[in-house]
């Protein structure tokens with residue numbers, strides 16, 4: 001009888017271990033980039049549940065006034081975020097989302113300042129060595145596209161990020177919790 005009980009318990013433990021293993025594997029698989037058979041990237045469906053890196057308000061890269069400032073929110077897929085925290089570097093299959101939202105004022109009880117309104121566009125910076133010869137690519141999904149092709153490498157996205165991004169063509173200097181980490185791990189580029 002005792003023998004059966006021990007066997008039964010061992011079986012239960014084995015089943016639990018297998019289930020746990022499967023759950024862990026599914027999590028890591030599901031937050032990387034997904035592509036259609038014709039090499040379009042699928043819009044990341046659950047990026048709002050990812051790790052929030054920062055928000056910008058009316059950030060502009062040319063001199064002069066910005067008449068209708070946007071908010072931007074930056075998110076990282078959790079698997080890549082954890083690797084970055086451990087190493088100061090973005091691993092393969094990193095997906096960084098830039099979400100652009102209109103700014104609003106004087107709504108509800110709000111009398112001063114600005115709050116975020118409707119979605120304007122979702123842009124992605126993705127690292128995938130298998131899909132892109134330059135490892136990284138930019139993809140623009142606008143407000144609602146479900147899939148999109150990579151933006152051609154001649155676009156200024158690539159040159160500005162290459163010249164001014166502090167870590168591996170990404171703007172970690174504007175992500176206040178990651179920047180000190182990257183400095184500590186010595187992964188910040190000189191002269192960004």
Ligand code: HEC
Pocket residue numbers: 054055056059061072073074096097098123124125138139140151155156157158160161169170171172174175
């Ligand atoms: C003149 C410089 C410049 C150009 C051109 C530019 N960006 Fe960026 N980009 C930035 C800055 C600065 C940030 C940081 C935003 C923040 O702090 O909120 C950023 C952040 C991003 C991010 C978040 C991930 C990261 O790499 O840090 C994405 C995605 C992104 N840009 C996409 C694009 C796309 C797509 C284009 C081209 C259509 C583009 N960018 C062109 C300066 C630029």
